[in-house]
Amino acid sequence: MRNVRVIRRLYTLPAVSNKLFLLLTQAIGACVGAVYATILIKVNEQRYWWSEINEARKEVIFHSEQAMYYRYFKDVTDTSLPISQVFYNFLNDATVESPNVINALKRFNVWPEFLLGVSFRYFSTSEPIDYYVHTVLAWSFFLMAGIYVTATLITRNLICGLVAVAAVMGNFLDSTRVWGSVPLRESWSIPLIFSQIAVVTYVLHMSSSGQMTASESRMKRFAPFVLLYVLTTSLVLSWQLAASIMALQVAALFLTHLLGYINTQLLKHLIVCHLMSVSSVVVFMFGNEMLITSPYTITCIGALVAVMGCDCLLGSADALQFPYRLTRSFVVGMCSIAIAIATKVALHTLPFLPAGDDAHMYNLIQAKVGDFEDFHTNLYLHSEAFQMLQWHTIMRLTYTGILPMAVTGVLLVSGYILRDICTGRHSKVMYTELELYDPTLYYDRATAREKAKSHGKVR
Secondary structure, rough: OOOEEEEEEEEHHHEEEHHHHHHHHHHHHHHHHHHHHHHHHHHHHHHOHHHHHHHHHHHOOOOOHHHHHHHHHHHOOOOOOOHHHHHHHOOOOOOOOOOOOOHHHOOOOOOHHHHHHHHHHOOOOHHHHHHHHHHEEEEEEEEHHHHHHHHHHHHOHHHHHHHHHHHHHOHHHOHHHHHOOOOOHHHHHHHHHHHHHHHHHHHHHHHHHOOOOOOOOHHHHHHHHHHHHHHHHHHHHHHHHHHHHHHHHHHHHHHHHHHOOHHHHHEEEEEEEEHHHHHHHHHHHOOOOHHHOOOOHHHHHHHHHHHHHHHHHOOOOOOOOOOOHHHHHHHHHHHHOOOOOOOHHHHOOOOOOOOOOOHHHHHHHHHHOOOOHHHHHHHHHOOOOOOOOOHHHHHHHHHHHHHHHHHHHHHHHHHHHHHHHHHHHHHHHHHHHEEEHOOOOOOOHHOOOOOOOHHOOOO
């Protein structure tokens, strides 16, 4: 009971202090992001003497897929053609895989270039290449801002957010390759990934701190989910591999629920938000078959159907104590895996969904862990970014201190989770969160407490 009172006291901080904390977090995160974006623009200037060379020499810097993406952007900036004709040319592109005619918006993730080109036609007075490169570099604002906000919300400490930013800057060369290779799909997606993670962290933070109560207005409670939907949709729309990353996020949220740290209602809202995002991206990409059969889609379906089905058949897990909850979690986890596999097999039986569209990703994994190889995997593995971590990289991360701190953090978190599972302490946290969070019903906290008491959740 003492632990429950301590948790309740921590989760019911004064609203003013919590709002001030969030305001400071956003303000400092914006400043950090602006400084980081400015640094990248200056690095690009010093690396290429960007302002001193002409447009032709700037375009020569692009190579491989970078030149292709810039070509799509430049096609949109051609004011001699109306937007409708440019859009038609995207849908019927015969220049990339000639003589085949392809839908570039379906085949490639070039929506960022199309939208940026449209904005250039109406708002920019500079050269197209300057507008393009500086916008891509400035987009990194969301990368560092997202890292700061995420670290601050997790630790509830403004200084810890700055420590996380310093850790990234101290390992600048190993953090990402996008700063030196503009443009890549990661140039758009990585800032969106960290911004999206920051919003997910904010939702979990507000849920655990009691700020998402039923007494709040509907708009205030659902605004974070709307923002999460927009960011997730933009992320998956801008990078092919983002779907795999989001699949890992859904799996992590699902596992967190099975361990008892996220209540069922919140998990359902998060997964539904992901499903809405992937459905929207499928529409924007004109029924992209690889996305329909991606691990992202089947993970969302498997987790949501398993949770809802087991709730109907076995009852809610939020009122169960250890070890019954652990047993139920194992059953739900196995059901979700079975449903995901069945969904994958069922989708591949449809005649309009070919089974080999995403084979290159699985082949790449096989090539990295085994002796499999073909032309496409060798092409990927030729780049150091897709190779296994080299020993000198591991030593460099060790010398900077980031690897020892990461290993220590993983061990500490694993130890706390194991302790909570063995003692059932996570259930007490769940009851407190369940009492404070219900985004669908309108009743005050006292009514929620009485309802929880009637089910034996609070004693």
